[in-house]
Amino acid sequence: MSELVQIVDSLENKISKLLHKITVLHQANRKLEDELVAIRNEKESVNNTVSDWEEKYNSLKLANSMLGSSTNKTEAKLKINSLIRDLDHCIAQLSE
Secondary structure (H helix, E strand, O other), X not given: XXXXXXXXXXXXXXXXXXXXXXXXXXXXXXXXXXXXXHHHHHHHHHHHHHHHHHHHXXXXXXXXXXXXOHHHHHHHHHHHHHHHXXXXXXXXXXXX
């Protein structure tokens, strides 16, 4: 009978340890999920900043080429042609 009591005590002890490990793992999981959300938000913010800077760079490059820089004249002409096509398309839609 004492053997059975020892087995039951051992099982209770092991179950208690497992429940504690589960609790610790759940807490670690929640912490990691919070960190993941924070990192995703930071990544999105950085991506938005990079997009803004790329847009500013392209605008500056276009303005520079329009001011007479010979390095990007072809690109400036293509951009102007694209803008003219967009305007023509808008005018065509308005006239319909």
